Amino acid sequence: MSRIxxxxxxxxxxxxxxxxxxxxxxxxxxxxxxxxxxxxASFAALAASYFAPARLVGVVGNDFDxxxxxxxxxxxxxxxxxQTDNSGPTFHWKGRYHENFNRxxxxxxxxxxxxxxxxxxxxxxxxxxYALLGNIHPSLQRHVRRELPAEVFAAADTIxxxxxxxxxxxxxxxxxxxxxxxxxxxxxILTGHTNLIRAGHALRELGPRLIxxxxxxxxxxLFHPEGLFALPAYPVTDLxxxxxxGDAFAGALLGALAVLTGAGQPAKPTFAQLKHAxxxxxxxxSLTVEAFSTDRLESTGPVEIQKRVALLRxxxxxx
Amino acid sequence: MSRIxxxxxxxxxxxxxxxxxxxxxxxxxxxxxxxxxxxxASFAALAASYFAPARLVGVVGNDFDxxxxxxxxxxxxxxxxxQTDNSGPTFHWKGRYHENFNRxxxxxxxxxxxxxxxxxxxxxxxxxxYALLGNIHPSLQRHVRRELPAEVFAAADTIxxxxxxxxxxxxxxxxxxxxxxxxxxxxxILTGHTNLIRAGHALRELGPRLIxxxxxxxxxxLFHPEGLFALPAYPVTDLxxxxxxGDAFAGALLGALAVLTGAGQPAKPTFAQLKHAxxxxxxxxSLTVEAFSTDRLESTGPVEIQKRVALLRxxxxxx
Numbered sequence: 110m111s112r113i114x115x116x117x118x119x120x121x122x123x124x125x126x127x128x129x130x131x132x133x134x135x136x137x138x139x140x141x142x143x144x145x146x147x148x149x150a151s152f153a154a155l156a157a158s159y160f161a162p163a164r165l166v167g168v169v170g171n172d173f174d175x176x177x178x179x180x181x182x183x184x185x186x187x188x189x190x191x192q193t194d195n196s197g198p199t200f201h202w203k204g205r206y207h208e209n210f211n212r213x214x215x216x217x218x219x220x221x222x223x224x225x226x227x228x229x230x231x232x233x234x235x236x237x238x239y240a241l242l243g244n245i246h247p248s249l250q251r252h253v254r255r256e257l258p259a260e261v262f263a264a265a266d267t268i269x270x271x272x273x274x275x276x277x278x279x280x281x282x283x284x285x286x287x288x289x290x291x292x293x294x295x296x297x298i299l300t301g302h303t304n305l306i307r308a309g310h311a312l313r314e315l316g317p318r319l320i321x322x323x324x325x326x327x328x329x330x331l332f333h334p335e336g337l338f339a340l341p342a343y344p345v346t347d348l349x350x351x352x353x354x355g356d357a358f359a360g361a362l363l364g365a366l367a368v369l370t371g372a373g374q375p376a377k378p379t380f381a382q383l384k385h386a387x388x389x390x391x392x393x394x395s396l397t398v399e400a401f402s403t404d405r406l407e408s409t410g411p412v413e414i415q416k417r418v419a420l421l422r423x424x425x426x427x428x
Numbered sequence: 429m430s431r432i433x434x435x436x437x438x439x440x441x442x443x444x445x446x447x448x449x450x451x452x453x454x455x456x457x458x459x460x461x462x463x464x465x466x467x468x469a470s471f472a473a474l475a476a477s478y479f480a481p482a483r484l485v486g487v488v489g490n491d492f493d494x495x496x497x498x499x500x501x502x503x504x505x506x507x508x509x510x511q512t513d514n515s516g517p518t519f520h521w522k523g524r525y526h527e528n529f530n531r532x533x534x535x536x537x538x539x540x541x542x543x544x545x546x547x548x549x550x551x552x553x554x555x556x557x558y559a560l561l562g563n564i565h566p567s568l569q570r571h572v573r574r575e576l577p578a579e580v581f582a583a584a585d586t587i588x589x590x591x592x593x594x595x596x597x598x599x600x601x602x603x604x605x606x607x608x609x610x611x612x613x614x615x616x617i618l619t620g621h622t623n624l625i626r627a628g629h630a631l632r633e634l635g636p637r638l639i640x641x642x643x644x645x646x647x648x649x650l651f652h653p654e655g656l657f658a659l660p661a662y663p664v665t666d667l668x669x670x671x672x673x674g675d676a677f678a679g680a681l682l683g684a685l686a687v688l689t690g691a692g693q694p695a696k697p698t699f700a701q702l703k704h705a706x707x708x709x710x711x712x713x714s715l716t717v718e719a720f721s722t723d724r725l726e727s728t729g730p731v732e733i734q735k736r737v738a739l740l741r742x743x744x745x746x747x
Contacts, residue, residue: 209622303528305645306663326624327646328660339660339743341647344625384746424658425744427703 110185113160113389113411115368121161122367122376125234125261126154126360127253128243129223130167130191134203135401137210137350145402146177148200149243149266152353153360155406156393157241158184159414160364164234166190166253170199170222180407189231194222210351211325215270230256237261238376239363242286243356244268247278254285262366262376264288266359272299284316290359292323305330306337319383321362323355329387335380340387341424343395343417350401354394357406361393362386392417429504432479432708432730434687440480441686441695444553444580445473445679446572447562448542449486449510453522454720456529456669464721465496467519468562468585471672472679474725475712476560477503478733479683483553485509485572489518489541499726508550513541529670530644534589549575556580557695558682561605562675563587566597573604581685581695583607585678591618603635609678611642624649625656638702640681642674648706654699659706660743662714662736669720673713676725680712681705711736 112121128150135142150167157163164187173193181188203217228249240257242250242265254263263286271279272295279299283289289312293305302308305322309332312320320332328341365386366378378386392414399405431440447469454461469486476482483506492512500507522536547568559576561569561584573582582605590598591614598618602608608631612624621627624641628651631639639651647660684705685697697705711733718724 304665304667306665324646327643328658337663337743338745339647339663341658341660344656344658346623346625348623381747388746422746424656425746426657427707427741427744428700 110158111411112158113365113368113414118368118371120372122238122370122372122374123162123164123236124157124360124363124367125164125166125237125240125257126150126157126243127166127228127241127250128153128245128356129200130169131200131202132172133201133352133402134217135350135352136205138206138208140349140401142350142401146180147202147352147402149245149353149356151181151403152356152397152406153241153243154181154186155184155403156357156360156397157364157367158186159393159409159411160361160389161367163187163360163364164190164237166228166230166234168192168194168222168226170197171195172198180403184407190229190234192226192229194225196225197221204352206351210348228253228256238370238372238374239367240264241359241363242266242282243359247271247275247282251278251282251285254282260375262287262378264290264359264363266290266355267295269295269298280315286317288319288321289317290321290323290355290362292325292355296322321387323358325351329358329391331383331387333380333383338380338384338387340384340391340421343391343421344424345395345398347399349399351398353403353406354397357397358390358394362390365389388418388421389414391421429477430730431477432684432687432733437687437690439691440683441557441689441691441693442481442483442555443476443679443682443686444483444485444556444559444576445469445476445562446485446547446560446569447472447564447675448519449488450519450521451491452520452671452721453536454669454671455524457525457527459668459720461669461720465499466521466671466721468564468675470500470722471675471716471725472560472562473500473505474503474722475676475679475716476683476686477505478712478728478730479680479708480686482506482679482683483509483556485547485549485553487511487513487541487545489516490514491517499722503726509548509553511545511548513544515544516540523671525670529667547572547575557689557691557693558686559583560678560682561585561601562678566590566594566601570597570601570604573601579694581606581697583609583678583682585609585674586614588614588617599634605636607638607640608636609640609642609674609681611644611674615641640706642677644670648677648710650702650706652699652702657699657703657706659703659710659740662710662740663743664714664717667717670717672722672725673716676716677709677713681709684708707737707740708733710740
């Protein structure tokens with residue numbers, strides 16, 4: 110099970126990922142896919158697995174293909190926390206991307222087994238240094254956060270749906286996490302600020318010490334107590350399907366942090382380590398969008414990821 | 429006349445700027461301004477003047493206020509190439525910015541004296557190492573290019589109007605310049621590529637060895653034979669009026685290059701010098717948008733510009 114190795118690091122810490130495991134129908138301007146593996150936890154856990162031991166918390170339904178479980182197992186992902194609920198089908202999302210991929214519509218959303226889902230954490234999962242509370246109902250994210258020791262580094266992602274429908278739950282979650290990862294349009298909805306810099310500062314006032322605002326093809330911004338950091342996106346020329354890019358970004362970010370701070374050490378990444386992890390997150394996100402579903406994310410490897418990180422370094426190098 | 433000084437540089441080279449000098453009416457979501465000094469050459473020459481001797485080529489009409497000439501003179505700008513045509517009023521543009529400033533409509537455009545304008549270059553202008561062919565009819569840009577020696581480093585900017593109405597003239601111009609500076613939506617219209625990376629490569633195939641695509645609040649991309657360079661925008665929180673930001677960017681860019689390559693030297697900036705100049709261009713553009721017209725651009729100084737460059741460096745610093 111190949112992983113990224115960095116100089117001067119020992120064993121990586123572990124990353125727990127909670128979120129959705131889904132079957133998606135996706136329509137893009139160029140192609141379509143039906144019943145393809147998706148969900149925030151799928152993308153995030155696969156991305157994290159290139160860096161650190163990843164543990165998945167989620168639920169699948171009675172229609173879930175066991176071969177799809179193998180896709181996680183092949184990357185060494187611990188599935189002890191993945192429940193199977195035979196009372197109904199797997200979470201299903203159908204969406205359509207518009208020209209330029211700069212907007213998408215949700216055509217159908219069926220929570221299915223997620224309506225009854227109550228995350229249960231295997232005992233060993235408590236020992237994870239990092240937890241990614243992937244996009245899912247904020248009450249489930251909070252439930253998992255509270256099951257974990259306080260010293261676990263908790264990062265959360267969300268989408269506009271939860272901002273609009275479960276705002277109070279989301280605000281409560283923000284007071285309990287270390288890092289909030291959100292995209293630019295969601296940051297605007299949540300804070301009311303159209304200016305991204307103002308939005309980032311306003312988000313920090315809601316609780317999290319660290320904020321990352323993702324801007325898709327325009328890169329990402331880190332708001333840190335020590336200052337701001339801006340990183341452009343990887344220069345992708347073959348965009349196929351943006352689904353899961355944000356989840357892969359978050360999974361790779363926590364995976365890279367797990368490598369940088371190491372097993373058995375406090376999960377207290379420095380500003381420099383967070384920047385470094387963003388390079389890896391950006392590289393992995395760029396791979397994700399070059400194919401449907403998790404295909405490209407599964408077919409890549411440490412060498413390709415490192416190559417993209419190297420290119421990103423030259424892309425921003427001043428001297 | 430205070431200018432930016434850089435270590436290890438002698439006398440700066442000179443920058444010729446051709447473009448419009450205008451009176452604008454501007455409506456933004458927050459405020460409006462009437463008959464305010466504008467035009468591509470005004471912004472670009474003022475921006476260049478913080479770095480290098482700037483020479484202006486343009487025309488004003490019978491309504492031009494002599495006090496506005498003083499605004500250029502105060503910054504040491506050579507106005508020998510600025511004609512006064514008493515047969516009509518100065519170029520006039522009226523525009524309205526939409527919420528978020530991400531779109532603007534031209535409400536009125538009166539070329540006035542620009543309809544009859546034929547740029548005439550004073551003899552000393554021939555000795556400029558750098559020429560900025562600012563936004564203006566491409567046939568006028570070409571005329572000026574052809575009046576100058578071949579070894580002059582020529583950069584050009586344009587707007588969607590010329591791409592749509594004078595495409596062939598613009599394509600001819602592109603074969604005669606070194607650097608083309610264009611914004612992302614214009615690059616898309618000109619090349620047909622919605623992907624910015626593809627658009628940049630396609631633009632290089634149209635002639636210019638160097639391409640800069642500006643993305644407003646998302647920064648700018650340099651396409652160079654040696655590779656790509658991405659720079660985020662300065663984190664502006666008080667956007668007042670984006671008019672002229674692109675012109676100021678271009679003027680400061682050539683001004684900074686003039687400092688970096690120096691007087692009497694071939695105007696052949698390296699990849700590293702171009703990156704360095706983009707820092708200055710980004711800093712100066714960020715000042716421009718914080719007030720109406722050229723106000724902020726005139727009230728700033730080398731210390732403030734250097735401070736923004738320093739902040740930009742920390743914004744993108746990886747280690």
